[in-house]
Amino acid sequence: xxxxxxxxxxxxxxxxxxxxxxxxxxxxxxxxxxxxxxxxxxxxxxxxxxxxxxxxxxxxxxxxxxxxxxxxxxxxxxxxxxxxxxxxxxxxxxxxxxxxxxxxxxxxxxxxxxxxxxxxxxxxxxxxxxxxxxxxxxxxxxxxxxxxxxxxxxxxxxxxxxxxxxxxxxxxxxxxxxxxxxxxxxxxxxxxxxxx
Numbered sequence: 221x222x223x224x225x226x227x228x229x230x231x232x233x234x235x236x237x238x239x240x241x242x243x244x245x246x247x248x249x250x251x252x253x254x255x256x257x258x259x260x261x262x263x264x265x266x267x268x269x270x271x272x273x274x275x276x277x278x279x280x281x282x283x284x285x286x287x288x289x290x291x292x293x294x295x296x297x298x299x300x301x302x303x304x305x306x307x308x309x310x311x312x313x314x315x316x317x318x319x320x321x322x323x324x325x326x327x328x329x330x331x332x333x334x335x336x337x338x339x340x341x342x343x344x345x346x347x348x349x350x351x352x353x354x355x356x357x358x359x360x361x362x363x364x365x366x367x368x369x370x371x372x373x374x375x376x377x378x379x380x381x382x383x384x385x386x387x388x389x390x391x392x393x394x395x396x397x398x399x400x401x402x403x404x405x406x407x408x409x410x411x412x413x414x415x416x
Contacts, residue, residue: 225274233278237285243267244292247299259300260316267296271324276332279325280378290321313416323412326387329380330408333366333388334401349385365389 226236243266251259271289279286294309301312313320319327335341336349353363366385371377388396395411398404 225277232285233281234285236278237281237289240270240289240292243270244296244299247296251299251302256300256302256316260318263296263300263318267293268324271321272328275325276329276380276384279322279328280383286321293321310416314413317409317413319409319412320416323416327408327412329384329387330391331405332380333384334398334404336384337388348381362389 226239228235243263246266247259247262250262254262271293295305297303297309297312297316297318298305298307300316301307303312309320332341333349336345339346350367350369351363352365352367355367356363366388368382368385368389369376371379371382376382391408392411395404395407398407
């Protein structure tokens with residue numbers, strides 16, 4: 221294990237993803253005694269940190285691996301809402317205003333891109349992304365957007381260099397123009413909740 225991330229020889233993230241299963245037992249036992257609000261707090265304490273830690277790196281892993289975490293998160297949501305084991309979870313996520321796993325990944329990546337634009341990332345990331353204005357001299361509305369690298373494979377599209385640029389470019393201008401870190405977090409979450 222390296223800084224909380226398990227890296228396997230193929231960098232498939234299978235081992236890391238399969239290791240994220242802590243916390244669900246705590247929720248299951250606690251719901252006998254606690255209400256929904258407290259259970260939500262337990263979710264954000266015992267499960268959410270595992271979902272978010274380095275998810276911009278492993279979050280685009282093979283769906284057959286990710287599906288384990290999707291099921292785990294849905295199970296947690298059903299426990300928090302005292303729902304049946306087979307209840308549909310889409311409405312439950314909306315009710316609790318909790319992002320599903322794929323949108324948690326987008327949430328973290330968009331915040332990463334915001335920090336890149338604000339030059340608040342470590343200097344090692346300073347040349348990670350390119351703007352359209354750096355590629356051509358035409359002053360158009362898209363010159364301030366990121367220029368995604370040319371990719372030939374689906375695997376390359378999952379890299380943060382490509383995926384991050386595309387996600388940021390798709391955002392509404394009022395979200396991109398948020399100045400305070402707290403306000404952009406709220407705006408991103410609101411936007412992603414409306415999409416799920």
